[in-house]
Amino acid sequence: MDEKDIVLVNELIENSRAPLTHLAKKLGMTDVAIKKRLKKLEKEGVIRKYTIEVDPTKLGFKHVALIGIDTEPEKILDVSTQLASKEYAYKVYLTTGDHMLMLEAWAKDNKHLTQIIEDIGKIPGVKRVCPAIILEKLK
Amino acid sequence: MDEKDIVLVNELIENSRAPLTHLAKKLGMTDVAIKKRLKKLEKEGVIRKYTIEVDPTKLGFKHVALIGIDTEPEKILDVSTQLASKEYAYKVYLTTGDHMLMLEAWAKDNKHLTQIIEDIGKIPGVKRVCPAIILEKLK
DNA sequence: ATTGAAACACGACACAT
DNA sequence: ATGTGTCGTGTTTCAAT
Numbered sequence: 001m002d003e004k005d006i007v008l009v010n011e012l013i014e015n016s017r018a019p020l021t022h023l024a025k026k027l028g029m030t031d032v033a034i035k036k037r038l039k040k041l042e043k044e045g046v047i048r049k050y051t052i053e054v055d056p057t058k059l060g061f062k063h064v065a066l067i068g069i070d071t072e073p074e075k076i077l078d079v080s081t082q083l084a085s086k087e088y089a090y091k092v093y094l095t096t097g098d099h100m101l102m103l104e105a106w107a108k109d110n111k112h113l114t115q116i117i118e119d120i121g122k123i124p125g126v127k128r129v130c131p132a133i134i135l136e137k138l139k
Numbered sequence: 140m141d142e143k144d145i146v147l148v149n150e151l152i153e154n155s156r157a158p159l160t161h162l163a164k165k166l167g168m169t170d171v172a173i174k175k176r177l178k179k180l181e182k183e184g185v186i187r188k189y190t191i192e193v194d195p196t197k198l199g200f201k202h203v204a205l206i207g208i209d210t211e212p213e214k215i216l217d218v219s220t221q222l223a224s225k226e227y228a229y230k231v232y233l234t235t236g237d238h239m240l241m242l243e244a245w246a247k248d249n250k251h252l253t254q255i256i257e258d259i260g261k262i263p264g265v266k267r268v269c270p271a272i273i274l275e276k277l278k
Numbered sequence: 279a280t281t282g283a284a285a286c287a288c289g290a291c292a293c294a295t
Numbered sequence: 296a297t298g299t300g301t302c303g304t305g306t307t308t309c310a311a312t
Contacts, residue, residue, distance in 0.1 A: 001198075009193060016155045016189040019286095019308060030279090031308075046197040050155040053187040054148060059140075066205075066234060066241060084278040092278040095205060097271020098237070102205060132236020139223040139231040158285060170286075172300055179298090 001046070004029075008037055009046065016050045061106040063113050064090075064137075067120065068099030068130035075125025076100055082123050088116050099130060140185070143168075147176055148185065155189045200245040202252050203229075206259065207238030207269040214264025215239055221262050227255050238269060 004027050011023055020031040020038075027034065041047045056064050071079045076094070080101055084092045091104040103120070107113035113131070120129050143166050150162055159170035159177075166173065180186045195203050210218045215233070219240055223231045230243040242259070246252035252270070259268050 006198075009191070009198070012191045013193070014188070014190070016191045021308065032279095032310085035310080044197060045194050048192040048194055049153070050189075051153070051192050052148070052151045052155045052189050054152070055184050055187055058183060058185040059145075059148070066232070066236070068237070080277050089278055091276070093205070093273045094275040094277065095271040095273050097205070098207070098269065099271070102271070102273075130237065132234040132238070132241070134232045134234050134241075136233040137230070138219050138233065139228055160285060168299095169301060171288090171302085174287080175299070 001044075005037060005041065005046075008034070009041070012047070012050075016052075056106050060108060062109050063107040064134045065105045065107065065113060065116075066132045066134060067103040067105055067117070068132070069101040069103060069120060069126060070099055070128040070130075071101060071125045072127060073100075079123050079125050083120070086119070088112075088119075099128075144176060144180065144185075147173070148180070151186070151189075155191075195245050199247060201248050202246040203273045204244050204246065204252060204255075205271045205273060206242040206244055206256070207271070208240040208242060208259060208265060209238055209267040209269075210240060210264045211266060212239075218262050218264050222259070225255075225258070227251075227258075238267075 007027060008023060011018060011026060020034045023034045024031045038047070069079070069083075080092055080094060083089050083101065083103055088105045088107065089103055090106050093102040094100065095102050105113075105116050107116055113133075117129050117131055120126060146166060147162060150157060150165060159173045162173045163170040177186070208218070208222075219231055219233060222228050222240070222242055227244045227246065228242055229245050232241040233239065234241050244252075244255050246255055252272075256268050256270055259265060
């Protein structure tokens with residue numbers, strides 16, 4: 001990881017479909033050198049995956065919610081693996097703080113969100129479900 | 140937005156550098172047709188950007204924190220725009236729930252995180268800062 | 279650095295709604 | 296008329312020598 005790698009990563013964060021030759025120009029090297037750096041960054045796990053950022057509302061999801069979940073301490077891993085397998089789970093985090101588990105969920109509408117919250121509540125070991133709807137994404 | 144678009148978006152979420160021809164095979168059409176769909180999805184804002192998912196720890200950030208922030212109600216927009224301009228702010232959300240503002244912050248180390256929390260506390264209108272460190276990302 | 283193969287961009291045209 | 300598809304051509308990009 002040197003300065004060039006940082007620039008490269010930042011370029012890819014902005015546009016992961018940029019051709020190697022474009023990246024090469026920006027960094028002042030050849031496409032082959034860029035390719036090698038990418039391979040290295042992928043292998044090291046710096047780049048987890050090439051992906052897209054989508055607008056959930058445009059995909060028919062009216063609500064995006066951050067849901068804090070409290071569990072019985074010994075059940076936290078069970079609960080988290082179960083959550084991660086749910087189709088409504090977009091992201092699952094183990095955290096310190098108020099809640100030990102945080103979930104980002106995408107819901108089609110109010111009814112769906114209610115279902116999700118109920119579904120989480122039914123997972124054995126879950127003590128409390130604290131949903132917060134994301135009203136706006138500012139960054 | 141039809142079934143094909145959904146498949147296409149899901150493929151790109153998994154690998155945004157997939158060549159058009161690969162995507163074309165999966166969807167049973169030509170690369171040109173795929174390209175046209177991509178253009179449409181980009182124009183409609185379904186695809187916000189082609190990006191990469193990086194591992195913050197590999198970039199030298201030891202901590203990723205989800206920070207809930209309480210503000211005086213009339214200051215919430217001021218605070219949120221200020222937060223969005225901070226270099227440590229990776230994501231900023233306006234939410235319902237416990238805290239009206241949620242921030243995802245990347246910190247180089249403990250000291251940096253402390254600084255960030257103090258910095259947030261100093262923004263006029265901020266009443267309470269509730270940090271939660273993300274221990275593990277499960278999905 | 280060269281080069282052959284693969285992937286991509288663009289235009290013109292066709293078909294359906 | 297608009298949206299969506301195929302085909303043909305020339306160019307760019309890739310990956311392996």
